[in-house]
Amino acid sequence: MGDLDGLVKEFLVESYENLDRLDKEFLQLENDPGNREVIASIFRTIHTVKGTSGFFGFERLQQVAHAGENLLAKLRDGALSLNPGMSSALLRTVDAIRAILGEIERSGGEGANAYQELIAELEAHLEGRAVDDAAAAPAPAAKPVEAPVAVSDAAKPGEPAAPAAAASAAAGSVADQSLRVDVRVLDRLMNLVGELVLTRNQILQHAGAAAGSAGGALAATSKRLDHITSELQEEVMKTRMQPIEAVWGKLPRVVRDLAKQVGKQVRLDMEGKDTELDKSIIEAIKDPLTHMVRNSVDHGVEAPAKRTAAGKPAEGRILLRAYHEGGKVTIEIQDDGGGIDPARIRAKGIEKGLITAEQAARMGEREILNLIFAAGFSTAEQVTNISGRGVGMDVVRTNIEKIGGSVDIASQVGKGTTITIKIPLTLAIIPALVVQSGGERFAIPQINLLELVRIDKDKAATAIEDVYGAPVYRLRGQLLPLVFLNKELGLPQAEAGSVNIVVLQADDNQFGVVVDSVLDTGEIVVKPLDKQLKHLAVFAGATIMGDGTVALILDVFGLGTRAHAVGKGKEGKRAATVAAGEEKEPLLLFQSPDDGRMGIPLSQVVRLEEMEASKVEGAGDVEVVQYRGEILPLVRVFQVLPERRRNPRNPDAGVQPDTLPVVVHNHGGRHVGLVVGRIIDTVEESLKLQKAATRAGIKGCIVINGKVTEILDVEAVVRTVVPDFYKAAP
Amino acid sequence: MIDIAGSSRQYCTFRLAQYHCGIDVLAVHEILRHQPMTRVPLAPPVVKGLINLRGQIITALDMRTRLSFPPREDGKAPINIVVGTGAGEDEAAAALLVDEIGDVIDIDPASCEPPPDTINGAVRDLIQSVCKLEKGLLLILDVAKATRIE
Numbered sequence: 001m002g003d004l005d006g007l008v009k010e011f012l013v014e015s016y017e018n019l020d021r022l023d024k025e026f027l028q029l030e031n032d033p034g035n036r037e038v039i040a041s042i043f044r045t046i047h048t049v050k051g052t053s054g055f056f057g058f059e060r061l062q063q064v065a066h067a068g069e070n071l072l073a074k075l076r077d078g079a080l081s082l083n084p085g086m087s088s089a090l091l092r093t094v095d096a097i098r099a100i101l102g103e104i105e106r107s108g109g110e111g112a113n114a115y116q117e118l119i120a121e122l123e124a125h126l127e128g129r130a131v132d133d134a135a136a137a138p139a140p141a142a143k144p145v146e147a148p149v150a151v152s153d154a155a156k157p158g159e160p161a162a163p164a165a166a167a168s169a170a171a172g173s174v175a176d177q178s179l180r181v182d183v184r185v186l187d188r189l190m191n192l193v194g195e196l197v198l199t200r201n202q203i204l205q206h207a208g209a210a211a212g213s214a215g216g217a218l219a220a221t222s223k224r225l226d227h228i229t230s231e232l233q234e235e236v237m238k239t240r241m242q243p244i245e246a247v248w249g250k251l252p253r254v255v256r257d258l259a260k261q262v263g264k265q266v267r268l269d270m271e272g273k274d275t276e277l278d279k280s281i282i283e284a285i286k287d288p289l290t291h292m293v294r295n296s297v298d299h300g301v302e303a304p305a306k307r308t309a310a311g312k313p314a315e316g317r318i319l320l321r322a323y324h325e326g327g328k329v330t331i332e333i334q335d336d337g338g339g340i341d342p343a344r345i346r347a348k349g350i351e352k353g354l355i356t357a358e359q360a361a362r363m364g365e366r367e368i369l370n371l372i373f374a375a376g377f378s379t380a381e382q383v384t385n386i387s388g389r390g391v392g393m394d395v396v397r398t399n400i401e402k403i404g405g406s407v408d409i410a411s412q413v414g415k416g417t418t419i420t421i422k423i424p425l426t427l428a429i430i431p432a433l434v435v436q437s438g439g440e441r442f443a444i445p446q447i448n449l450l451e452l453v454r455i456d457k458d459k460a461a462t463a464i465e466d467v468y469g470a471p472v473y474r475l476r477g478q479l480l481p482l483v484f485l486n487k488e489l490g491l492p493q494a495e496a497g498s499v500n501i502v503v504l505q506a507d508d509n510q511f512g513v514v515v516d517s518v519l520d521t522g523e524i525v526v527k528p529l530d531k532q533l534k535h536l537a538v539f540a541g542a543t544i545m546g547d548g549t550v551a552l553i554l555d556v557f558g559l560g561t562r563a564h565a566v567g568k569g570k571e572g573k574r575a576a577t578v579a580a581g582e583e584k585e586p587l588l589l590f591q592s593p594d595d596g597r598m599g600i601p602l603s604q605v606v607r608l609e610e611m612e613a614s615k616v617e618g619a620g621d622v623e624v625v626q627y628r629g630e631i632l633p634l635v636r637v638f639q640v641l642p643e644r645r646r647n648p649r650n651p652d653a654g655v656q657p658d659t660l661p662v663v664v665h666n667h668g669g670r671h672v673g674l675v676v677g678r679i680i681d682t683v684e685e686s687l688k689l690q691k692a693a694t695r696a697g698i699k700g701c702i703v704i705n706g707k708v709t710e711i712l713d714v715e716a717v718v719r720t721v722v723p724d725f726y727k728a729a730p
Numbered sequence: 731m732i733d734i735a736g737s738s739r740q741y742c743t744f745r746l747a748q749y750h751c752g753i754d755v756l757a758v759h760e761i762l763r764h765q766p767m768t769r770v771p772l773a774p775p776v777v778k779g780l781i782n783l784r785g786q787i788i789t790a791l792d793m794r795t796r797l798s799f800p801p802r803e804d805g806k807a808p809i810n811i812v813v814g815t816g817a818g819e820d821e822a823a824a825a826l827l828v829d830e831i832g833d834v835i836d837i838d839p840a841s842c843e844p845p846p847d848t849i850n851g852a853v854r855d856l857i858q859s860v861c862k863l864e865k866g867l868l869l870i871l872d873v874a875k876a877t878r879i880e
Contacts (some may be wrong), residue, residue: 191786490772
């Protein structure tokens with residue numbers, strides 16, 4: 001038994017269960033021979049056995065079941081009516097199936113008996129040759145007719161009796177070894193064990209405090225309790241783990257059928273079938289995985305002729321690999337098909353309106369490939385019933401991200417495609433970092449954790465810099481946006497002291513969360529929040545800490561989104577990559593109301609002027625000044641930019657109230673004046689943005705002369721006041 | 731939900747500010763003394779925190795806030811009435827924070843009336859009916875509505 005394939009075992013248990021039901025149904029049928037429903041149910045059971053045995057390659061079993069199924073089909077459709085000869089033949093079919101199953105369980109093979117006689121008899125019934133004649137059938141077959149109670153015994157006195165008896169004994173062994181348990185019972189068990197662990201912890205404390213001889217005995221007993229509890233916890237956790245085979249098992253059939261349907265030859269290989277995953281995760285990846293494998297067959301592997309032409313073997317290969325890596329499970333779906341042509345994806349993406357041509361030109365190959373996960377994307381030329389409806393890959397990604405996983409795709413034209421899925425081992429228990437902020441404890445999933453940074457009290461004030469109200473920290477020369485947890489959650493501020501930064505990763509963005517203190521790391525049991533609190537995207541759930549109190553689990557992505565540290569970043573990064581190769585460019589620097597610095601590329605500046613504030617006139621809702629014989633609309637940059645701070649440190653930005661420094665900007669022969677802060681300098685600097693924009697009107701930030709400088713997005717700022725400034729002149 | 735014409739029903743009563751209130755006793759799982767709780771930042775004000783109820787995390791809702799009463803005086807710990815919410819798949823529990831717990835009493839539906847039209851709109855939905863008892867009035871609250879977070 002021990003060597004038996006898990007799937008076969010599952011098949012045996014299921015089949016025995018079904019066969020037990022069959023006995024009852026046959027008895028029912030004896031009393032009510034015309035009952036089609038019962039016949040249909042028996043038919044389905046036998047049909048299932050046939051299908052599954054075919055899948056496992058148990059040919060004899062399949063033949064026997066097939067012969068029985070044919071007869072049952074006729075009976076079900078009313079083409080034949082049941083007579084005692086048939087029912088005894090069918091009962092012996094059930095016994096034969098049992099006997100073969102017993103043999104499979106014992107030896108892994110189907111045994112020597114091919115049941116030719118039985119098959120012949122079933123076929124005879126089917127063709128109407130075998131009349132209801134006890135003589136035609138083997139001797140024992142006649143008996144059951146008169147006495148329904150004796151039915152199940154009827155076949156046993158004859159030749160198949162011995163194996164059948166052995167089989168039922170063996171059946172007991174498999175069935176006794178496994179049980180079907182409601183997952184909710186397991187969940188409740190988990191909860192109770194969790195509670196037990198807490199109680200144990202308290203007892204251990206008391207035992208430690210107790211003194212004297214009674215204390216010694218208590219200490220010994222509580223130590224035992226400690227061991228047992230730990231072991232119990234481990235075992236209960238194990239009950240939820242299943243090998244990934246539970247999902248993969250169904251795929252060979254899927255691949256085979258689909259390959260036939262589309263006229264391709266595909267071999268499916270699997271590596272790492274034993275990789276274990278939590279039941280809930282297995283459930284969650286079942287559909288996405290099936291979908292992706294179907295996609296690989298349908299879109300990935302080419303037709304045999306095309307493959308041969310390309311010098312590849314006619315048979316395509318799909319490889320499924322699963323392995324544990326860094327606390328996660330990685331699943332790869334690899335095919336050796338035609339690969340994905342980024343150019344086609346790009347064109348399709350533009351055609352479907354998912355991206356603009358301009359964006360497409362800026363996107364890297366990997367980004368382009370990942371477009372296939374966008375909603376409404378499908379490159380199949382034809383919509384088949386297999387795939388190509390443009391739903392699917394986006395759902396795949398959503399489902400995988402829902403359980404905290406990620407999907408990535410890599411492809412080489414002509415060589416094949418690899419889709420890599422990374423998912424957590426379990427949803428129920430995760431390693432987490434426990435931090436404190438505003439007097440409350442929070443758990444942060446370690447999956448999102450990059451590193452911890454601690455800044456001493458005396459350095460804290462200078463280490464955290466300010467970009468127009470947005471705090472940043474220079475982490476190895478890169479600007480890391482900071483999110484103060486207590487501020488974000490509306491909790492009281494701690495006294496100024498040393499600063500603890502938890503550096504987190506969400507999506508492609510990094511940001512630092514400033515907390516009051518970092519307490520501990522440990523495994524926590526994730527419990528969902530009340531569904532009425534689900535809308536709080538900042539929290540992923542709650543957990544019960546060692547002392548029995550509840551702590552909230554932060555959702556890093558939700559927190560990042562709330563603090564605007566996540567989301568816009570991608571755009572900014574793209575801009576940053578584009579700018580990376582550029583030469584140094586002269587920049588005009590001026591002061592911002594926050595005592596920060598801002599820059600405008602000098603190429604966008606025609607002239608610098610100082611204007612008298614009193615000369616500003618209103619024209620409609622735009623401020624203008626008369627300037628060199630034309631009317632110059634004015635854009636007050638600091639009023640256009642979204643406020644960072646209610647009370648800027650230097651509201652005038654270093655400018656006398658009665659003069660206005662104006663940067664004149666030109667486009668297509670038209671001019672506009674940007675009212676800025678005190679002009680500081682012009683410098684030559686590479687416009688390689690080191691940090692993504694944090695607000696509208698800003699392209700990003702760079703460090704100039706050791707100071708963080710925001711680069712103004714002139715076009716965006718001008719448009720807010722003069723919307724049609726960049727349109728072609730009338 | 732109250733069956734005006736039906737036979738008498740039992741209500742779990744409690745005090746909330748100056749009012750005597752009641753909820754259907756069948757909705758009540760248990761009564762707990764004040765429990766330590768973890769507050770939920772950013773949650774609506776009615777959510778006072780999360781309680782660990784033997785491994786199950788339940789949300790505590792302050793009925794004073796829910797019914798727009800002034801906050802409890804300092805030093806007075808509320809009582810938790812753990813009630814069931816939802817049914818089937820959605821089955822869950824919540825804790826209602828009240829000032830003081832009272833008796834379970836039988837009420838003759840005939841003594842109940844719908845709440846007067848003149849009471850505050852937001853609270854009106856929560857009050858299922860008003861029962862005229864000998865000693866005063868009892869406000870019957872709708873548990874399903876009381877546990878719904880706006």
